[in-house]
Amino acid sequence: MFEVKSYCDMEMAERFADKVGLVRHLHPDKRVDAALIVLEPFPEVLNFCRENQIAVVS
Numbered sequence: 001m002f003e004v005k006s007y008c009d010m011e012m013a014e015r016f017a018d019k020v021g022l023v024r025h026l027h028p029d030k031r032v033d034a035a036l037i038v039l040e041p042f043p044e045v046l047n048f049c050r051e052n053q054i055a056v057v058s
Contacts, residue, residue: 002035013045017052 001023003016013036020034035055038045049056 001032002037004037006039008036008038008041008045010042010044010048013048013054017048017054020052020054 001020003019005012016034016036020032024032033055034053035057036045036049037057039058041049041056041058046056
């Protein structure tokens with residue numbers, strides 16, 4: 001699953017991680033990959049996504 005953002009702060013990244021966690025919980029038999037596509041990610045967003053196994057594409 002993915003989201004496209006022109007701007008992404010920590011709250012937005014946390015909300016996306018919650019959505020990813022929900023999909024992973026609802027479909028434990030499936031592999032759920034996540035990607036956040038953002039123009040200029042903040043360093044803390046990059047670290048948060050790395051810790052939560054979310055790819056960041058910029």
